[in-house]
Amino acid sequence: MMGDDDHTAAPRQFELGPFAFDSGYTLPNAKLAYRTFGSLNSAKDNAVLFPHMYSGNSASLAGLIGEGRALDPSQYFIILPDQFGNGLSSSPSNTPAPFDRGQFPPVAISDDVRAQHRLVTEEFGITALHAVVGWSMGGQQTYEWAVRYPEAVRRAAVFAATARTSAHNKLFVDLHTELLRSDPAFADGFYTDPADVRLGLKRHAMAFTMTSTSARFFRDEIWRALGFASADDYGQGFMRGYYQVMDPNNLLCQAAKWRAGDVGLHTGGDLAAALGRISAKFVAVAFSDDMFAPVADHEADVAMIPGARLRVIDSPMGHFTMFGLRPEDGAAIDEVLAELLKS
Amino acid sequence: MMGDDDHTAAPRQFELGPFAFDSGYTLPNAKLAYRTFGSLNSAKDNAVLFPHMYSGNSASLAGLIGEGRALDPSQYFIILPDQFGNGLSSSPSNTPAPFDRGQFPPVAISDDVRAQHRLVTEEFGITALHAVVGWSMGGQQTYEWAVRYPEAVRRAAVFAATARTSAHNKLFVDLHTELLRSDPAFADGFYTDPADVRLGLKRHAMAFTMTSTSARFFRDEIWRALGFASADDYGQGFMRGYYQVMDPNNLLCQAAKWRAGDVGLHTGGDLAAALGRISAKFVAVAFSDDMFAPVADHEADVAMIPGARLRVIDSPMGHFTMFGLRPEDGAAIDEVLAELLKS
Known part of the structure; x- marks a missing residue:
């Protein structure tokens, strides 16, 4: 089984058939998009x-994959699934009525992971994964894998994510969703062209500009090294540009999953019991200046996972450290992953 | 000269007459409201x-004043000015056309401080203040006093504020203003009833709920000690309740001052030169978990002020530590103030 050759092409599609979400809705002809290396x-x-993370897709973090990197395609078969609601797997933007746009059913991270498990087992015949690795919402999916299918996850690395979305982090999501919906053009999700929701997308990008890096990022003018002339230039040229092309219903679908993330649901709300199920070699990686998932949140999770270790990567990039925009961030991420993958 | 007896009554009014703002507009019959203890x-x-701080007034922090407290009215004559745009001094909400509502002139922190200087010198005949003390935007006014009138400020205490609004902090303000204006009922500032702008006020409160305390506040469920049943209960019952009664144009007037705060304007942009002018005994007080003005920002300012000291108060209350909602916060603030005022 070879990986795809051209990762700029459209991803492959795994046909899930009728897929019952945990919310109780069955999506006919559900699709799971994915890429492999x-x-x-x-x-x-x-x-x-x-x-992958919120607002991403199976190609977003391909920059972390390559010969000589920890995620080396000459050694590993790397599967990058698209999450529901990202516009490539089944999403508000690509599903026919009566499940289209503003009436796409509620989805949970557990749905993503169950669909991915079918891909891994049915399409590839894999019994146990060498590792599951994820950042942010990708980390939430990693937690779900490690708790739901402990026998299928030999190693796990979670970057900047928690096993249960914190009350503070929920406020970030509440603000993002309020901002997307604040645009009258959003029309309860029944807009014709996502670009019409430009005010909602702009406001959503403003919040992310404020929260996704750190005070230190702006104090030390790290945006200069990224090629921007000012903080405003970064906010408009990078952050608004990144989000402006997205579909608001798709973002809202993902945001709802993010907000509800909680592996404690497997054990009646007992988070320690859920995390106690994990048998994978486990490393949680916090980013020093992350406003979304602070170091202390990772410490609390790690204390409940048998044998788990905490690593802290010091970076002014905050939550966005994982993008590897600074070479030293990419190197630090590689070091953690290489150690785990070779263990 | 005695202080007011009843601090629940309306503040006094100092008539400024025609007052020329630094923006180049002259406000006829400008008024500076104030209270004294x-x-x-x-x-x-x-x-x-x-x-006082953003969204506050001359009565907001009266809880920090009292016999046996550092700000003891049996020892000190405490003057609490209302800032322009707070609804009591000249503001969008209380000024007749053509300077009313959405067409109130741009105001700067320098305007507040020049008006306060007239009150202090003309009304009370005071040559030098024993101290200027301020939190947040009150701290910005304190910086302006210490740089503009160094001979008139013997001591100064700044809590959770910087001499120049940081690029990161400007993003907070940009988001607040965008949220207030996002409500179609805002109507470019020409609404009839501020309560009609309820969506804008709600969204603005959501941002403050996320940023004004800290991750630790929510992780450790500090809202319980404040009498709330959940994080959402705190967000709605306290934060939305606090802001819902405010006038959006007034908030926007204050926000613009906050964003533009920069005592380096006195010295052609050279912040070190401006801060080098300060002759007051100076203490900058940072709150450990403050998202608006992190400890490192205070360190940078203090390094440029002759003889200044930095104090850090550890509290999960973040920027809102100054409200003194937890008894230990009030005690820590008192300790810093008592030491300065008695020096």
């Missing part, structure tokens, strides 16, 4: 699953 | 000026 070996024990 | 002694050397 590298080759699955004959023992089928070199697969690394790398789910 | 205690008595001015015959030497006129026991006056403490205590300007």
Whole structure:
């Protein structure tokens, strides 16, 4: 089984058929998009699953994959699934009525992970993953994998994510969703062209500009090294540009999953019991200046996971450290991943 | 000169006459509202000026004043000025056309401080203040006093404020203003009833709920000690309740001052030169978990002020530590103030 050759092309589609979400809605002809890098070996024990973050897709973090990197496609078969609601897997933007746009059913991270499990087992015949790796909402999916399918996850690395979305983090999501919906053009999700919701997308980008890096990022003018002339230039040229092309219903679908993230649901709300199920070699990686998921939140999770370790990567990039926009961030991420993947 | 007896009554009014703002607009019949506590002694050397924060007024922080407290009205004559745009001094909400509502002229912190200087010198005949004390935007006014009138400020205490609004902090203000204006009922500032702008006020409160305390406040459920049943209960019952009664144009007037705060304007942009002018005994007080003005921002300012000291108060209340909602916060604030005022 070889990986895709051209990662700028459209992803592949795994047909899920009628798929029952945990919310109780069945989506006919549900689709899970994905990409792969590298080759699955004959023992089928070199697969690394790398789910993606809010607003991303299966190609977003391909920059972390390459020969000589920790995620080396010459060693590992790397599977990058698209999450529901990202516009490539089944989403508000690509599903026919009566499940289209503002009436797409509620989705949970558990749905993503159940769909990914079917891909991994049915399409590839993989029994256990060498590792699951994820950042932010990708980290939430990693937690779901490690708790739901402990026997199928040998190693896990979670970057800047918590096992249960914190009350503070929920306020970030509440603000994002309020901002997207604040635009009269949003029309309860029944707009014709997502670009018409430009005010909602602009406001949503403003919030992310404020929260996604750090005070230090702006104090030390790190935007200069990223090629911008001012903080405003960064906010408009990078952050608004990044979000302006997105579909608000798709973002809202993902945001609802993010807000509800909680592996404690497996054990009647007992988070310690849920995390106690994890048998993977586990590393939680916090970013020093992350406003979304502070270091202390990671410490609390790690204390409940058997044998888990905490690593802190010092960076002014805050939550966005994972983008690897600064070479030293990419190197620090690689170091953590290499150690885990080779263990 | 005795202080007011009843601080629940309307503040007094100092008539400024035609007042030229630094923006180049002259406001006819400008008014500076204020309250006082205690008595001015015959030497006129026991006056403490205590300007207030964004969204506040001259009564907001009266809880920090009292016999046995650092701000003891039996020792000090405490003057609490209302800032322009707070609804009591000249503001969008209380000024006749053509300077009313959405066409109130741009105001700067320098305007507040020049008006306060007239009150202090013309109304009370005070040459030098025993101290100027302020939190947040009150701290910005304190900086302006210490740089503009160094001979008139013997001591200064700034809480959770910087000499120049940081690029990161400007993003907070940009978001607040965008949120207030996002409500179609805002109508470019020409609404009839501020309560009609309820969506804008709600969204503005949501942003403050997220940023004004800290991740730790929510992680440790500090809202319980404040009498709330959940984080959402705190957000709605306290934060939305606090802002819902305010006038959006007034908030926007204050926000613009906050965003533009920069005492470096006195010295052609050279902040170190401006802060080098300060002759007051100076203490900058940072709150450990403040998202608006982090500890590092205070360190940078203090390094440029002759003889200044930095104090850090550890509290999960973040920027809102100054409200003294937890008894230990009030005690820590008192300790810093008592040391300064008695020096």
